[in-house]
Amino acid sequence: MDRRSGSLPSPFKKIPAERFHALSYEQLIKNPEETIKQLCIFLDIPYLPAMLDFHSSKEAVTTASAGAMWINLQKPVIADNTGKFRKVFTDTDLEIFELIAGDVMQELSYPLFTNRQNVALISSESIEKYQLENEQLKKNLSNRQIITISKKTSAVSHYQSYQTAII
Numbered sequence: 001m002d003r004r005s006g007s008l009p010s011p012f013k014k015i016p017a018e019r020f021h022a023l024s025y026e027q028l029i030k031n032p033e034e035t036i037k038q039l040c041i042f043l044d045i046p047y048l049p050a051m052l053d054f055h056s057s058k059e060a061v062t063t064a065s066a067g068a069m070w071i072n073l074q075k076p077v078i079a080d081n082t083g084k085f086r087k088v089f090t091d092t093d094l095e096i097f098e099l100i101a102g103d104v105m106q107e108l109s110y111p112l113f114t115n116r117q118n119v120a121l122i123s124s125e126s127i128e129k130y131q132l133e134n135e136q137l138k139k140n141l142s143n144r145q146i147i148t149i150s151k152k153t154s155a156v157s158h159y160q161s162y163q164t165a166i167i
């Protein structure tokens with residue numbers, strides 16, 4: 001992606017050059033130091049080698065403990081950390097994503113993995129169904145968190161009662 005060569009996707013061409021710096025994830029993990037240096041030049045800030053030691057920061061450790069999705073924050077840049085979506089997306093998930101973002105993906109030279117024919121996947125009815133499903137998943141997650149908190153509170157209560165009985 002290079003503004004000078006005109007290879008930016010059309011949505012990004014509307015942004016003034018001085019306000020837009022393009023970099024790809026693949027570029028970042030292949031050559032993190034050079035990519036970060038280029039970004040620092042664009043931002044007019046000094047490059048610091050410590051920028052590549054993000055994984056040892058307190059914030060990275062705290063965020064990584066929030067769940068499996070964030071665990072890589074505790075590691076240096078992983079050069080071959082690409083293509084995981086192929087393992088976790090269902091075929092339907094992938095087609096939905098490509099129906100929505102496929103044109104821009106192609107402009108950015110990313111390969112597509114579906115034929116993008118099933119436009120019913122992004123119809124108003126389907127989107128409404130996805131929203132309802134998402135709300136239900138949020139409720140279920142919230143209920144599980146409440147149950148977990150309740151169990152922890154109950155366990156603490158029992159422990160405090162036990163401690164009081166011993167005294």
